[in-house]
Amino acid sequence: MTENTLNALRSDINEIDSELLILLAKRRRISFSVLEYKIANQKPVRDEHREQILLEKLISYGKSLGLDAFYINNVFQTILEDSVLNQQALLQKNLNPDTVSDTHRVAYLGGPGSYSQLACHKYFSRRPGKLVEMGCQNFEQITEQVEKGQADYGLLPIENTSSGSINEVFDLLQHAQVSIIGEVTHTVEHCLLANPDTQLKEIQKIFAHPQPFAQCSKFVQGLGDVLHETCDSTSSALQSALNTPNSAAIGSAQAGKDVGLEVIKTALANQTENHSRFIVVARKAMQVSNQIPTKTSLIMATKQQVGSLADALMVFKQHSINMVKLESRPVPGNPWEEVFYVDLIANIAMPNVQNALEELKDHTQYVRILGCYQSESMQAVDVF
Numbered sequence: 001m002t003e004n005t006l007n008a009l010r011s012d013i014n015e016i017d018s019e020l021l022i023l024l025a026k027r028r029r030i031s032f033s034v035l036e037y038k039i040a041n042q043k044p045v046r047d048e049h050r051e052q053i054l055l056e057k058l059i060s061y062g063k064s065l066g067l068d069a070f071y072i073n074n075v076f077q078t079i080l081e082d083s084v085l086n087q088q089a090l091l092q093k094n095l096n097p098d099t100v101s102d103t104h105r106v107a108y109l110g111g112p113g114s115y116s117q118l119a120c121h122k123y124f125s126r127r128p129g130k131l132v133e134m135g136c137q138n139f140e141q142i143t144e145q146v147e148k149g150q151a152d153y154g155l156l157p158i159e160n161t162s163s164g165s166i167n168e169v170f171d172l173l174q175h176a177q178v179s180i181i182g183e184v185t186h187t188v189e190h191c192l193l194a195n196p197d198t199q200l201k202e203i204q205k206i207f208a209h210p211q212p213f214a215q216c217s218k219f220v221q222g223l224g225d226v227l228h229e230t231c232d233s234t235s236s237a238l239q240s241a242l243n244t245p246n247s248a249a250i251g252s253a254q255a256g257k258d259v260g261l262e263v264i265k266t267a268l269a270n271q272t273e274n275h276s277r278f279i280v281v282a283r284k285a286m287q288v289s290n291q292i293p294t295k296t297s298l299i300m301a302t303k304q305q306v307g308s309l310a311d312a313l314m315v316f317k318q319h320s321i322n323m324v325k326l327e328s329r330p331v332p333g334n335p336w337e338e339v340f341y342v343d344l345i346a347n348i349a350m351p352n353v354q355n356a357l358e359e360l361k362d363h364t365q366y367v368r369i370l371g372c373y374q375s376e377s378m379q380a381v382d383v384f
């Protein structure tokens with residue numbers, strides 16, 4: 001085959017890909033129109049039955065075209081997730097016209113190339129508007145910017161599938177005058193990044209934020225006596241690696257490329273599935289539609305009595321509320337006292353949730369609602 005033929009084939013592929021994009025954009029516009037029907041008829045945004053039928057039909061048609069079922073399923077699950085999350089975000093925007101403006105000033109940890117920036121871009125890609133990014137040096141600065149009204153939103157990492165909960169953020173939420181209004185999950189792919197032409201065996205020092213160090217601990221320990229230096233954020237780790245000979249940083253491949261570092265090793269995390277969940281905070285709470293999956297997060301201090309935690313948790317069960325997270329944290333200045341962070345699949349506007357919260361007062365010293373927000377974790381329908 002000649003190079004001319006190759007170029008002709010590639011140009012055919014380019015054309016097909018552009019047509020696919022035009023069709024995807026058209027599909028999304030139609031999906032927004034379907035939302036209008038759902039708003040008018042008070043129907044849940046997600047219709048899993050419809051998704052099931054759609055996927056089964058597509059898999060069967062795809063087979064007749066020689067395309068395998070897993071491939072079709074993967075492609076269309078991504079399309080459906082995009083459709084559902086975009087409809088939900090638009091519904092939320094319509095419901096909160098005074099809170100959601102067309103400019104989003106967002107405070108997050110680090111700067112260009114940080115995982116927080118990637119999560120921020122993902123969250124706001126479904127919320128059109130002008131994005132004003134405000135890189136911060138620590139988590140306190142993020143909540144402060146929001147409290148003072150200098151930022152509309154703050155983005156805070158709250159947990160990671162490899163390294164667990166981020167205690168610093170839980171502790172900050174005990175006192176910060178902010179409300180959780182959203183969440184976003186980002187897949188983290190840690191790579192070792194170094195100046196061009198650096199070999200792994202030449203690395204004498206690694207720069208990273210404490211979280212990536214924790215998530216890649218097995219890889220880092222395996223390097224023997226290489227020095228480790230913790231940094232305030234992944235962006236500052238990248239800058240340090242850039243300016244230090246025979247060093248490397250842990251970060252995403254894209255972040256490395258943006259600053260001129262090369263990937264010298266991929267897949268560093270202890271677990272192959274490495275996802276981080278971020279919360280989005282704002283000064284004012286948001287109203288959440290009862291047509292979308294919703295989480296409510298709260299802090300509670302139980303009474304210092306036998307069984308009071310068990311009694312408190314029973315309240316959720318009795319009101320058919322699913323609890324998806326429970327974390328305990330010490331109270332600063334009060335040794336051996338604990339507060340509990342709870343995530344519920346619940347909308348605070350629902351009467352059963354209101355009743356449960358009222359009843360919870362009998363078993364607790366105090367309860368504080370941290371926020372009620374759209375849940376973005378979407379379980380794919382199972383077609384196999």
Ligand SMILES: O=C(O)C(=O)C[C@]1(C(=O)O)C=C[C@@H](O)C=C1
Pocket residue numbers: 031034035045046047048050051054079080083084
């Ligand atoms: O058919 C609908 O009800 C839609 O909202 C469209 C759509 C889709 O994108 O195909 C999106 C969400 C639903 O869960 C099912 C299907």
